[in-house]
Amino acid sequence: MSGYISQSLPELFLNSGLQPKTAVPNVRITGIALDSRQVQPGNLFVALMGGSVDGHRFIPDALQRGAAAVIGTQNLGEAFEGYVQVDDARLALAWLSAAFYRFPARRMTVIGVTGTDGKTTTANLIYQILMAAGLPAGIISTVNAQIGEEVVDTGFHVTTPEAPDIQRYLARMAAAGLTHVVLEATSHGLAQHRVTGCEFDIGVITNITHEHLDFHSTYASYREAKARLFTSLGQVSKPGAIKPAAILNRDDSSYDYLKAAAKVRQASYSLHAGASVWAGDVHFSPSGSQFTVHGPTFSAGISTHLIGLFNVSNCLAAIAAASVGLEIDLPSIQKGIAALVRVPGRMESIDLGQDFLAIVDFAHTPNALKVALETARQMTGGRVLAVFGSAGLRDREKRRMMAEVSARLADVSILTAEDPRTEPLEGILAEMAAGAQAAGGTEGQTYYRIPDRGEAIRQAVRLARPGDLVIACGKGHEQSMCFGEVEYAWDDRQAIQAALAELLGMPGPEMPRLPTSR
Numbered sequence: 001m002s003g004y005i006s007q008s009l010p011e012l013f014l015n016s017g018l019q020p021k022t023a024v025p026n027v028r029i030t031g032i033a034l035d036s037r038q039v040q041p042g043n044l045f046v047a048l049m050g051g052s053v054d055g056h057r058f059i060p061d062a063l064q065r066g067a068a069a070v071i072g073t074q075n076l077g078e079a080f081e082g083y084v085q086v087d088d089a090r091l092a093l094a095w096l097s098a099a100f101y102r103f104p105a106r107r108m109t110v111i112g113v114t115g116t117d118g119k120t121t122t123a124n125l126i127y128q129i130l131m132a133a134g135l136p137a138g139i140i141s142t143v144n145a146q147i148g149e150e151v152v153d154t155g156f157h158v159t160t161p162e163a164p165d166i167q168r169y170l171a172r173m174a175a176a177g178l179t180h181v182v183l184e185a186t187s188h189g190l191a192q193h194r195v196t197g198c199e200f201d202i203g204v205i206t207n208i209t210h211e212h213l214d215f216h217s218t219y220a221s222y223r224e225a226k227a228r229l230f231t232s233l234g235q236v237s238k239p240g241a242i243k244p245a246a247i248l249n250r251d252d253s254s255y256d257y258l259k260a261a262a263k264v265r266q267a268s269y270s271l272h273a274g275a276s277v278w279a280g281d282v283h284f285s286p287s288g289s290q291f292t293v294h295g296p297t298f299s300a301g302i303s304t305h306l307i308g309l310f311n312v313s314n315c316l317a318a319i320a321a322a323s324v325g326l327e328i329d330l331p332s333i334q335k336g337i338a339a340l341v342r343v344p345g346r347m348e349s350i351d352l353g354q355d356f357l358a359i360v361d362f363a364h365t366p367n368a369l370k371v372a373l374e375t376a377r378q379m380t381g382g383r384v385l386a387v388f389g390s391a392g393l394r395d396r397e398k399r400r401m402m403a404e405v406s407a408r409l410a411d412v413s414i415l416t417a418e419d420p421r422t423e424p425l426e427g428i429l430a431e432m433a434a435g436a437q438a439a440g441g442t443e444g445q446t447y448y449r450i451p452d453r454g455e456a457i458r459q460a461v462r463l464a465r466p467g468d469l470v471i472a473c474g475k476g477h478e479q480s481m482c483f484g485e486v487e488y489a490w491d492d493r494q495a496i497q498a499a500l501a502e503l504l505g506m507p508g509p510e511m512p513r514l515p516t517s518r
Contacts, residue, residue: 006028006029006030006042007028007029007099007100008026008027008028008029009024009025009026009027009028009029009044009068009069009084010024010026012029012044012096012099012100013096015099016092016095016096016098016099017095018086018091018092018095018096020084020085020086021084021085021086021087022083022084022085023084024069024084025069025081025082025084027068027069027082028042028068029042029043029044029068029069029100030042030043030068031043031044031100031164032044032046032093032096032097032100032164033045033046033062033067033164034046034048034055034093034162034164036055036058036059036061036062036065036067037061037065039061039062039065039066039067040065040066041065041066041068042066042068043062043066043067043068044067044068044069044070044071044096045058045059045062045063045067045069045070045071046070046071046072046089046092046093046096047059047062047070047071047072047073047074047089048089048090048093049073049089055072055089056072056074056076059072059076059080059083060080063080063082067082068082069082069083069084070082070083070084071083071084071085071086071089071092071093071096072084072085072086072089073085073086073087073088073089088193090163090192090193090194091193091196093162093163093164093193094163094193094194094195094196094197095196095197097163097164097166097167097197098163098167098197098198100164100167101167101168101170101171102171103197103199104167104170104171104173104174105170105181105197105198105199105200106199106236106238107174108170108173108174108178108179108180108181109179109180109181109201109202109241109242109326110170110180110181110183110198110199110200110201110202111126111180111181111182111183111200111201111202111204111321111325111326112183112184112185112195112198112200112202112203112204112229113126113182113183113184113185113204113206113317114184114185114186114187114190114203114204114205114206114226114229115204115205115206115207115208115226115249116206116207116208116209116365116367116368117206117207117209117310117363117365117367117368117371118206118207118310118311118313118314118317119141119142119184119185119186119206120141120142120143120184120343120346120362121306121311121314121343121346122204122206122314122317122318123139123141123182123183123184124139124141124182124340124343125314125315125317125318125336125337125340126182126204126318126321126322127139127146127182128336128337128339128340129318129319129322129328129332129333129335129336129337130180130182130322130326130328130336131336131339132332132333132335132336132339133322133328133329133332133336134332135179135180136176136177136178136179136180137178137179137180137181137182138169138173138176138178138180138181138182139181139182139183139184140161140166140169140170140181140182140183140184141182141184142160142184142186143343143344143345143477145161145169147169147172147173147176147178148176148178152169160184160185160186160188160189160190160194160195161189161194162194163193163194163195163196163197166183166194166195166198167197170198180326183195183198183200185198185229187222187225187226188225190225190226190228190229191225191228195229196232199232199235199236199238200229200232200233200244201233201238201241201242201244201245202233202242202244202245202246202247202321202325202326203229203230203232203233203245203246203247203262204247204317204318204320204321205226205229205230205246205247205248205249205252205254205258205317206249206252206313206314206317207249207252207254207367208222208223208226208252208253208254209365209366209367209368223254223257226254226258227257227258227261230246230258230261230262230264231261231262231263233245233246233262233263233264234263234264242325242326242327243264243265244264244265245264245265245266245267245321245324245325246258246262246264246265246266246267247266247267247268247269247317247320247321247324247325248262248266248267248268248269249268249269249270249313249317250268250269250270250272250274250275251270251271251272251313255268267320267324267325268320269313269316269317269319269320270316271309271312271313271316273294276295276296276320276324277293277294277295277296277316277319277320277323277324278293278294278316279291279292279293279294279302279312279315279316280292280294282309282312284307284308284378286379287305288303288304288305288306288307289303289304289306289307289308289311289312289315290302290303290304291312291315293315293316293319295319295320295323295324296324298323298330300330300334301334302315302319302334302337303334303337303338304337304338304340305338305340305341305342306340306342306347307347307375307378307379308347308371308372308374308375308378309371309374309375310371310375311347311375315337318336318337319333319337322336343477344476344477345360345361345362345475345476345477345478345492345493346361346362346476346477347359347361347372347375348360348361348476348493350493350496350497350500352497352500352501352504352506352508353504354461354464354500354503354504355466355467356380356382356464356465356466356467356468356469356470357379357380357468357469357470358461358469358470358471358472358496358500359376359379359469359470359471359472360471360472360475360476360492360493360496361471361472361473361476362473362474362475362476362477362478363388363473363474363476364388364390364391364418364473364474364475364476365398365402366398366401366402366405368473369386369388369402369405369406369473370405370409372471372473373386373405373406373409373410373471374409376410376469376471377409379469380467380468380469381467382465382466382467382468382469383411383412383464383465383468383469384409384410384411384412384468384469384471385410385411385412385413385414385460385463385464385468385469385470385471386406386409386410386412386413386414386460386471386473387414387416387453387456387457387460387470387471387472387473388402388406388413388414388415388416388418388472388473388474389415389416389417389418389419389420389428389429389432389453389474390402390403390418390428390431390432390474391418391419391420391421392419392420392421392422392423392425392428392482393421393422393423396431399428399431399432399435400431400432400434400435400438401435402432402435403415403432403433403434403435403436403439403441403447404435404436404438404439405439406436406447407435407436407439407440407441407446407447408439408440411446412446412447412448412460412463413436413441413446413447413448414447414448414450414456414459414460415429415432415433415436415447415448415449415450415456416429416449416450416451416452416453416456417451417452417453417456417481417483417514417516418453418474418475418481419481419482420482420483421482421483421484421485422484422485425451425516426451429449429451432449433447433449451516452514452516452517452518453481453490453492453495453514453516454495454498454499454511454512454513454514454517455516455517455518457470457472457492457495457496457499458499458502458511460472460499461496461499461500461502461503462503470496472492472495472496474492475490475491475492476492478490478491478492479491481514483514483515483516484515488512488513488514488515489512490512490514491512494509494511494512495511495512497509498510498511498512499511
């Protein structure tokens with residue numbers, strides 16, 4: 001938070017438009033924190049109610065560390081000096097963070113990308129188009145934040161950063177003279193107001209499929225969270241800004257719902273004729289994909305390093321956002337699409353000279369696994385061997401669904417650990433095995449249960465024959481795996497390299513170790 005002049009708390013409330021339920025102390029705020037352990041003298045501490053943690057419990061710790069004031073939702077009377085009660089602490093956190101950094105989104109064009117699968121790839125495609133067009137641009141994704149030449153890691157696991165972090169990134173971008181920013185918005189980020197105050201100009205949807213029902217409870221609630229990106233468009237007037245636009249996927253079941261929800265200009269994209277932007281003459285090669293894009297006033301050839309029909313759809317989303325939403329010229333769009341060689345952990349090839357293909361992909365939902373395995377089929381004439389798990393303390397239904405998908409589409413499925421957290425791994429694997437069995441799988445022949453992810457990858461590599469394809473799904477770019485409440489260093493790419501090096505008898509990295517390792 002350094003580099004920002006302190007502001008009075010009453011001024012922050014006034015500028016944010018929030019209506020507190022109790023008096024606001026006249027103190028100056030040097031920064032905003034939601035973790036009491038990170039409170040610095042003069043900070044505002046926001047006590048959040050989490051699934052298992054009540055932030056109000058840590059108010060004494062925050063005050064002891066020098067917090068100038070505290071915000072929460074509980075009626076604590078006069079128990080703590082400087083306590084302000086609000087209706088929604090997360091909403092307050094978002095708008096106070098935006099106000100503290102003087103609303104940086106109002107000085108830039110903000111493109112939001114949401115969806116179950118394909119967000120990171122689509123966001124990176126848009127970012128590359130902006131750069132190709134010569135526009136000073138930044139990106140905040142679940143992989144990292146790009147601020148000029150600086151790359152900032154945004155965390156171990158995939159999620160939208162918290163509101164103070166996002167606003168700090170945006171403020172740094174605005175100060176650096178960036179005019180455009182692409183922001184990946186997860187359903188958690190939208191539902192928990194992490195991206196509230198980002199004041200989007202363009203909203204892009206990739207798709208809405210089965211995911212995060214542990215958090216959202218129902219598909220309707222999950223879809224409503226995604227829709228917040230589109231209902232927020234046009235609510236804030238920015239001087240000289242573009243006309244807000246919603247970019248919708250006509251091939252997805254969310255299309256009619258979002259079309260009705262978005263009250264701004266709209267453009268659609270599709271793999272078929274009839275949308276604002278659509279693809280024809282699609283061809284795949286080992287080096288990528290080629291297709292002809294048709295728009296309202298143009299038709300042109302597009303070449304991308306990305307593989308698979310789902311990535312053609314991601315390209316169309318980016319093209320629609322750039323051509324219709326931002327009015328970027330076609331040569332810049334073609335150049336930007338071609339410039340993206342790969343996205344870390346997305347259909348990323350690992351080649352140590354073996355006689356079969358090895359791929360790492362982030363696919364961690366039933367739909368993402370389906371399209372990853374369908375793409376794998378297009379890449380090889382041999383067998384497909386899939387290694388994947390399903391996270392603990394998350395949507396349980398997808399465990400069965402993912403195993404069923406793999407039993408149908410892969411020749412061999414190896415069920416293993418993927419962030420079991422505090423759940424027994426054996427129970428998770430049993431639920432997955434039941435799904436594989438129900439889809440016609442035979443344990444020990446077409447599917448295996450191997451708890452240790454390193455050993456599961458070793459087994460897939462050992463089983464692979466010349467011309468086969470091994471694909472490890474679910475972790476992608478992530479750098480850790482959670483057992484209990486501890487994050488252990490883990491990288492699927494390193495694990496596959498280690499397994500391949502062992503197989504080939506050549507030097508290579510060590511296999512990362514987990515609590516399941518022998």
